[in-house]
Amino acid sequence: MFENRTERPYIDGGLLPPTERYVFEQMHFHWGESDSVGSEHVIDGKTYSMEVHLVHFNLKYGNFKLAINKKDGVAVVAFFIQASEYEKCELFGKITDQIHNIRELYSKTPLESDCLEWMSLQELDKHYFTYHGSLTTEPYNECVTWIIYRTPVFVSKQQVAAFRDLQSTDNTNKITKNCRSIQTPVQMPPVIFTGTV
Ligand SMILES: [Zn+2]
Numbered sequence: 001m002f003e004n005r006t007e008r009p010y011i012d013g014g015l016l017p018p019t020e021r022y023v024f025e026q027m028h029f030h031w032g033e034s035d036s037v038g039s040e041h042v043i044d045g046k047t048y049s050m051e052v053h054l055v056h057f058n059l060k061y062g063n064f065k066l067a068i069n070k071k072d073g074v075a076v077v078a079f080f081i082q083a084s085e086y087e088k089c090e091l092f093g094k095i096t097d098q099i100h101n102i103r104e105l106y107s108k109t110p111l112e113s114d115c116l117e118w119m120s121l122q123e124l125d126k127h128y129f130t131y132h133g134s135l136t137t138e139p140y141n142e143c144v145t146w147i148i149y150r151t152p153v154f155v156s157k158q159q160v161a162a163f164r165d166l167q168s169t170d171n172t173n174k175i176t177k178n179c180r181s182i183q184t185p186v187q188m189p190p191v192i193f194t195g196t197v
Contacts (some may be wrong), residue, residue, distance in 0.1 A: 011056055011075060011181050013030070015130045015192060016145060022056035022075040023125045025064045029053075030136075030179040031163045035083035038160075040179050041148055043080075043129070048152050049160045050081035051140060053136075068135065073143040079119065080152035081160065089155040091118035096155070099162040105169060122149050126195030150193075 009024040018024060031050045032038030039051040054077040057067035067073030081092070094115040101109035129148045134140045166175045 003009045010059065011077065011147075014125075014147070014177070015194065016075060017072055020072065021059045023059050025055045025057050027054045029081075029163060031160060032177045032179050035157060035160055038177070038179050039080055041078065041080075041146075042182055043148075043150065048080035049083040050163070052079045052081060063194065068139070068141045068143045070143055071132075072145070073141075075145045075147060075176075078113055078114060078146060078148040079122070080149070082152035082154050083157045083160040084106075085157075087156065089118060089153065089161060091121065092153060092155045092159055094118075096159040096162045099165065102171055103165055103167050121153055122151060123195075124149075127151060127193075128195070129191055129193050131189045131191040133185075139175070149191075 010021050011024075012019075012021045014117055029050055030038060030040050031053050032047075037047050037049075039048040041051065055064070056075045056077070057064040058070065058073050058075075061067040061070055064074070093105045094117070096111050098109045098111060101107065127150045129146070129150065131146050132142070133144050133146055134142045135144060164174060164176055168174065168175050
């Protein structure tokens, strides 16, 4: 853990509330039973093999648990991952090459400090969607500013399949899918796209 919370990575600017700073809390992955499903967002009817979420909380609320009770409490940066026939994505491999070490619950493995370099395959200052919505897991609070990059990161089928080898909480079954089904909001929130269409 970090002694000083301001030393943690953070995001600000863009379409986030001015002067607010969102501190990195955790990163996790969603996937599906096949390569054609797995993302939790659908863009123009298209789903992707996986969706990565980088969860941040608004620094002024002190921690993630308190922040989820606030409308402007959380910002999640999302990337789509698409399994393809192409070669393995070496940058994403810095994560997926280690998955076999953490198949069992509570196991750990070190990762290289540049294991998030695959994000640099994107132009990070544009071509993303933003809307205000909810957490996609319980308690589903409406506290999230979503930042979703349009262009997927292409990886190999084996790299996506590695996630389906992770074991569930009972350590007997594998996690074949962990994505929430698409929801129909009572009122469709405005969605802003940044960059050229
Ligand atoms: Zn998520």
